[in-house]
Structure formats: structure tokens, C-alpha cells
Amino acid sequence: MFRLNRLSYYIIFCIIILSLTSCDNSSKEGASEDHNPEHWEVDYIRKVIYQHQGLEKYTSPVQITFVREMNSHIEELLEELPNETLEDNRWTQLYEEVLGIEIKYDWIESGHLYHQKYSVALTSGNLPDVVRVNSQQLRELSNAGLIQDLTTVYEEFATPWTKAVMSQEGDGPFETATLDGKLMGIPEVDSSIEKAQFIWIRTDWLDQLGLDPPETMEDVLSISKAFTEKDPNQSGEDDTYGLAITQHLWDPVMGVAGFMAGFDAFPTIWIENDDGELVFGGIQPEVKTALGALQEMYQDGQLDVEFGFKDGNKVIEQIANGEIGMLYGEQWSSFRVGVSRVDDPSAEWKAFPIVSNSNELAKIPLKYGSHTFLAVRKGYENPEAIIKLINLHLEKNWGGTEDYKNYYSTPHPVWQLSPVTPFPALKNLDAYRLLKVAHQSGSDSGLNPEARSIKFNIDQYVKNNNESGWGWEKTYGPTGAFSILEQYVQNDQLLYDQFVGPPSITMVEMKPIMDNLMHDTYVNIILGTPLYEFDQFVDNWNRMGGEKITEEVNQWYCEWVKDEN
Known part of the structure; x- marks a missing residue:
């Protein structure tokens, strides 16, 4: 493409x-x-x-309505901006001044009350002009005739820069939003590549025990055993674990997806088999092997016996206490594991590549990151207004007329004040690449505002020994997580979910139940349920709708491949 x-x-x-x-x-x-x-x-x-019609100002003011969830992050931000509110701030003023669009909120609520009112609005059809939905809700609203086809609107009003940014994730997000050949929502394109997993290891523990970084899964298992049994924190007590995992197996930090990838198991994505058909990774025999390894680690005391009751925050407390020395996680894991340095400044962590149990480089599973979509209420007279908002948000933050320090980071995250918050999916990887060039050349002249801001944070640690920059260096530094991500890209190790279409009919009906069954089965096996229960799970999954879903997925895949060719 x-x-x-x-x-x-x-x-x-x-x-x-x-x-x-x-x-x-x-x-x-x-x-x-x-x-x-x-x-x-x-x-x-x-x-x-600004001559492009997607950024032209309306001759008469146009109003567009949303609903909004208030959360602690927004509350803290507004406390730093005493003259701004969600209803009246630098972004709402900019949209009105440049585009002639007035932002209005039908209501703003917090937490449970927001979700309750939101659910009622979807069920009753009492929608704002623009509504944020997931893929299942998008299909339901489309089937009910409550939202508009945005195919022509997007094609005509999205600026070249917007289209360039929105294509950074490929066709996947738009495929998911396209129902019966019509674009029924604008995908809020997230970054799938930044969800790549790494192994984060306490290198001071490696040094303490005379261990080398892992090159195979056998090495990972050996390190986990040593971290459990050889007192790496030198407390004289049996108080360490080899690997951190949480009760939510697919957590982006301290989940098991990266560990399983080391066994060529990809339980959260659809993959292509040798016959060119799509199969669900969660029922493949490689998963059984990975679960068997986790079960052995649990029985050997390398996993916390209470992991099934602990969320990420609880496990972070263990990291802070010096009980954990290894985990799998995304590039931002550095900002989580840094808590171990509060009481122990000698604690050092480093990201390492995912390794495999074979001589092949490990494949890194990635799901397309777009899970929400902006749909426009049927009957709203200016559906192009949402495209114009997206255009201006991208233009003012990353375009030719960017004003990054006023509209993205002041350094407060003022971008959150906008009702739409699109961003380039590759912006952080691009920032790393600019930083790499600057590091090699010794010149900062080529840095964009975002890369310059990151370098400032890194320098706080490297030059001033300020701990606030430690996580930034571990993620964006010369040997940080993004340097490994670059290796993944160059070595063609990224394995994307092959199903990027809208949810099938059976998925809408059965997927939540089947996902819960899978998660519970995996956890129970790790805790000691006989490994053959995995085979029973596969049979149940197929009977509950898995066979039908696989048929529907492959029907879509055949049509998609035909269209691509």
C-alpha cells in the first residue's frame, strides 16, 4: 500500500x-x-x-456535540490550568477560531455514572452528534440505522497529512470500521508497533549472580530459577520471584503474551497456517507447551502463588520491595520498574529482545491498536466537521504549522483537553530515530519538538543525575527499548494479527464468553490443573462458536486477499 x-x-x-x-x-x-x-x-x-477544504472555516458557526468522561488525569490537568475547563479551553477556542466549530458536551460524568449514562444513550438511540464506540457497538448502531456512512466525507475532507498519519497502521483500522463496504466510523488509530513486548531484567541481579542476558527460552527459565533460589537481593531470605505476572494474563506490562511468544505461541491473534487459512492462536498446541512451562515455574515457586489475586499495582509494590527481577512488558515498562530505585538506587533494569525456544528469531505478536471509532449520528447535517477537528488536531501538533508546546505538551498534557486526540502511530519510534541521529552526529538541529522534549528528559538523568529521566533513557536511549524495536523491524520479527475485519455475527454474540473461558482455563492450568484440560478447552471453544467464527473469519480473509490482489 x-x-x-x-x-x-x-x-x-x-x-x-x-x-x-x-x-x-x-x-x-x-x-x-x-x-x-x-x-x-x-x-x-x-x-x-489552510486552503484545503478540510481546514477551511465555516462561513456560519457550526455546533457539534459529544459526551465526555471525567477522570483523575483530566482533573489533575485542569488544576494546573485554572483558566480552562473541558467546555472552554485552548482547544475549543482554536476549533472555533480556525474552523468555526463550536464544541458542546451533552453531559460530562465520571466513572460508573459515565458508563451507565453512556449505555443508556446507546440503547435508547439518544446519541450526541459524535459518539465514541468499540467495533461491536459500531456494528450495532450501523445495523440500527443510527449512524452515517462517512466514506465520501473522509475521502474529500481529510487533508493529505491526516491521510498520511491515519495510514501508518495500514488498512487494518479502516477495514474494521468498514461495514458492508461503507466506512461507518473514523478509527482512533492507536500504535500497534509500540505494543511490542520486551524482556525487562534487573541487570544488577544478573551481575550479582554472574549470569548473561538470555539468548534462548532455556536461558530465560534458568535466569528465573536463579532469581528465585540464589538470593539476588542479598536479603538472606526466600523473598524473590523469577518472573512477575498479574491476574490479567494479557496485561501490557507483567503479562504472559511475550513469554508465550518465546514458544511460538500467539494466543491473542489470528495467524495463517501452512494451508493459507486463518486459525486462532489461542487454541494452537504451542500454547499448551507454554502453559506447561508456566505451570512448572509456578510449582517451583518462581511465580507468586497469589498472582491470580494481584493486579498490576500490587505487583508493582513487589517490584518496589526488591522481590522481582524479570518481567515481560511494552516499551513504557521502564516507568513502572523504576520504583525499585526509590529504596535501592543500585537497582538497574534493561530491556532485552524476546527470545525463542528454537534457533529462529522470535516473532513478536501485535494486535492492531485501534479499538475505538468515532461515529456520526444519523441526521447530523455537518458530518465533515469531525474530519475537520481531526485535521486541525494533527496539524497543530505535528503538521507544517505545529505549535507543539502550546497544544500538546506545555509540559502539561494539554492535548487531552480536545474531544478528539488523533496522533501519528509512529511518532515515538520516529522520535527515537531522530534522537539516534542526534546522538551519532552530536547535533540536535534535526530534532522535532517531541524528540527535543524527550532528549531534555534523558539529559536530566544522564547529565544531571536526576531520577526523573531514568525511565526515558531506558526507553529512548541508545540501548533502550526502542533500539530493540528497531531490530524487530529490521529483522522482520513483527507478527501482526491477520484478522483486521469487523467482528463477525458470531463474534458479537459469543466472543466475550469465549474469551473469559480461555483466560480462566489458562490461569487454572498455570495453578496446577492437569495440562490435558487444554485439549478439553479447545473442544469447548470450537463447540461454543469457535468453528463458526473460524469459518466467518476465513470467508472475510478470502474476500480481503482477493481485493488486495
Whole structure:
């Protein structure tokens, strides 16, 4: 698929600019104001960008309504911004000034009350102009005729920069939002690549025990055993565990997806088999092998016997107490494990690549990150307004007229004030790449505002020994998590979920029940249920609707492959 990156986007604009300047050359020669080419080129870029109909201001004000959940993060942010509210802030003012769009909220609620009112609104059909939904709700609203087809609206009003950003995740998010050939929602494109897993290990414990970083799953198991039995924290007590996991097996930090990938098991995604058909990873025999390894670790005391009752926050307390030395997690795990340095400044963690139980490089499973969609109420007269909001949000934060320090991070996360918050899925990996070039060249001149902000945080630790920058260095530094992610990309190790279509009919009806069955079965096996129970689970999964779902998934896959070719 052809994708526009930011460079391509601006090359297009430069071509437009050159044509404009050649046509208008005589007027510039006679002008007496500013003859600096850099200045008038920037002016022309600004002019061209805002001439696109997706950023043009309405001649008469247009109102668009949302509902909004208030949470502790927003409350804390607003405390730092005494002159701003959710209803009236820098973003609502910008949307009105630039686009002529007035943001209104039908209601704003917190926690349980928000979800209760939201559920009632969906059930009754009493929707705001724009509603945020998951894939199942999108289908239900579409089937009920309550939302609009946005195919033409997106094609005509999304700017080139918006389309470039929204394509960074490929076709997957839009495939999921397309029902019966119609784009029924705008995907809130998340970053799947940043959900790649790494092994995070206390390197001071490795050094203490004379161990090398893992190169195979056998090494991982050996390290886990040593961390459990050889008193790596030198407390003189039996108070350490080899591997941290939580009661939620698919947690992004301290989950088991990365561990299972080491056994070529991918329980949360659909993969292609040798016959070119899609099969669900959660019922494949490799999962049974991985569960068997976890069961042995549990029986050997390498896993906390109470993991089934502990969420991530509880396990973080164990990390802070120096009880944990290894876990699997995403790139931001550094900001979680850093708590161990509060009482023990010598605690050192480092990300390492996922390893396999074979001579092959491990595959890193990735689900497409777009789980929510912006749908527009049927009957709303200006459906293009939501596209315009998305355009401006991306433009002011990462486009040719960006004002990052005022609209994204002040350093407070003011981007959260906007009712729509799209972002480039590759922005953090791109920032790492810019930082790598800056580190190698010794020059910061090529850093964009986001990369510059990250470098400031890293320097706080590297140059000033300020602990606030420790996690940033472990994630974005020369040997941090993103350096490994770059290896994953270069080595073609990323394994994407092959099913990116909308949920099938049977999925809508049965998937939540089947997912719970799978999770409970896995946990019970880790706790000691005989391993053959996995085979019974597979039979139950197929009978409950798995066979039908597999048939529906492959029907979609055949049509999708045909369209792609």
C-alpha cells in the first residue's frame, strides 16, 4: 500500500508552493516587506495548508456535540490550568477560531455514572452528534440505522497529512470500521508497533549472580530459577520471584503474551497456517507447551502463588520491595520498574529482545491498536466537521504549522483537553530515530519538538543525575527499548494479527464468553490443573462458536486477499 510520510507530504506542498511562487513572482519582486525566502516560503506553506477544504472555516458557526468522561488525569490537568475547563479551553477556542466549530458536551460524568449514562444513550438511540464506540457497538448502531456512512466525507475532507498519519497502521483500522463496504466510523488509530513486548531484567541481579542476558527460552527459565533460589537481593531470605505476572494474563506490562511468544505461541491473534487459512492462536498446541512451562515455574515457586489475586499495582509494590527481577512488558515498562530505585538506587533494569525456544528469531505478536471509532449520528447535517477537528488536531501538533508546546505538551498534557486526540502511530519510534541521529552526529538541529522534549528528559538523568529521566533513557536511549524495536523491524520479527475485519455475527454474540473461558482455563492450568484440560478447552471453544467464527473469519480473509490482489 502506498503511504505518505511527513516528508512526502511536504514535498507535495513544496511543488504546490513552487507553482504558486512562479505565478506570483512579479508581485514578490515589487513587494517591499520581507524578501527572506525562508519567511515567505513558510507563509506560503501556511496558506496552502489552510486552503484545503478540510481546514477551511465555516462561513456560519457550526455546533457539534459529544459526551465526555471525567477522570483523575483530566482533573489533575485542569488544576494546573485554572483558566480552562473541558467546555472552554485552548482547544475549543482554536476549533472555533480556525474552523468555526463550536464544541458542546451533552453531559460530562465520571466513572460508573459515565458508563451507565453512556449505555443508556446507546440503547435508547439518544446519541450526541459524535459518539465514541468499540467495533461491536459500531456494528450495532450501523445495523440500527443510527449512524452515517462517512466514506465520501473522509475521502474529500481529510487533508493529505491526516491521510498520511491515519495510514501508518495500514488498512487494518479502516477495514474494521468498514461495514458492508461503507466506512461507518473514523478509527482512533492507536500504535500497534509500540505494543511490542520486551524482556525487562534487573541487570544488577544478573551481575550479582554472574549470569548473561538470555539468548534462548532455556536461558530465560534458568535466569528465573536463579532469581528465585540464589538470593539476588542479598536479603538472606526466600523473598524473590523469577518472573512477575498479574491476574490479567494479557496485561501490557507483567503479562504472559511475550513469554508465550518465546514458544511460538500467539494466543491473542489470528495467524495463517501452512494451508493459507486463518486459525486462532489461542487454541494452537504451542500454547499448551507454554502453559506447561508456566505451570512448572509456578510449582517451583518462581511465580507468586497469589498472582491470580494481584493486579498490576500490587505487583508493582513487589517490584518496589526488591522481590522481582524479570518481567515481560511494552516499551513504557521502564516507568513502572523504576520504583525499585526509590529504596535501592543500585537497582538497574534493561530491556532485552524476546527470545525463542528454537534457533529462529522470535516473532513478536501485535494486535492492531485501534479499538475505538468515532461515529456520526444519523441526521447530523455537518458530518465533515469531525474530519475537520481531526485535521486541525494533527496539524497543530505535528503538521507544517505545529505549535507543539502550546497544544500538546506545555509540559502539561494539554492535548487531552480536545474531544478528539488523533496522533501519528509512529511518532515515538520516529522520535527515537531522530534522537539516534542526534546522538551519532552530536547535533540536535534535526530534532522535532517531541524528540527535543524527550532528549531534555534523558539529559536530566544522564547529565544531571536526576531520577526523573531514568525511565526515558531506558526507553529512548541508545540501548533502550526502542533500539530493540528497531531490530524487530529490521529483522522482520513483527507478527501482526491477520484478522483486521469487523467482528463477525458470531463474534458479537459469543466472543466475550469465549474469551473469559480461555483466560480462566489458562490461569487454572498455570495453578496446577492437569495440562490435558487444554485439549478439553479447545473442544469447548470450537463447540461454543469457535468453528463458526473460524469459518466467518476465513470467508472475510478470502474476500480481503482477493481485493488486495
